[in-house]
Amino acid sequence: MSYKHILVAIDLSPESKILISKAILIAKLNKAKISLIHVNINYSDLYTGLIDVNISNIEKKNHKEFIYNELIRFIKESNFKFNKIINSNGDLVKSLIKSIKIHKIDLVIFGHHQDFWSKFISYVRQFINSVPIDMLIVPL
Secondary structure (H helix, E strand, O other): OOOOEEEEEOOOOOOHHHHHHHHHHHHHHHOOEEEEEEEEOOHHHHHHHHOOHHHHHHHHHHHHHHHHHHHHHHHHHHOOOOOEEEEEEOOHHHHHHHHHHHHOOOEEEEEEOOOOHHHOOOOHHHHHHHOOOEEEEEEO
16 A cells, blocks of 8 residues: 555654654655644633633643644654644544545554553544544554
């Protein structure tokens, strides 16, 4: 199977470098493009009664700047020319599926932490049941 466009889902943790490295290796073997996606899942909606609106707006601005700077850092450290850098908000699976359709992705790579919390909170099952293309799930 030859891939043309690979999407790598990163969470900006140090483990994301592992995913990017695997994607670069696969892309070089297939002469494929790579796009990165980071989905900002907004947990603060759960606490809206506790957050002052002005503070919340400032935190959102700082958070966007932080994400932008981290994405730039990952790009520079990877020393690879990525096709697209996608920064999305909302539901992780829906954002992935939307990006897959829009950008004609044929392989998606994402990580799975094998820790205590991942037994209870994991997107892997949702991915497997929803993503319509080949997947590489990397244990982290």
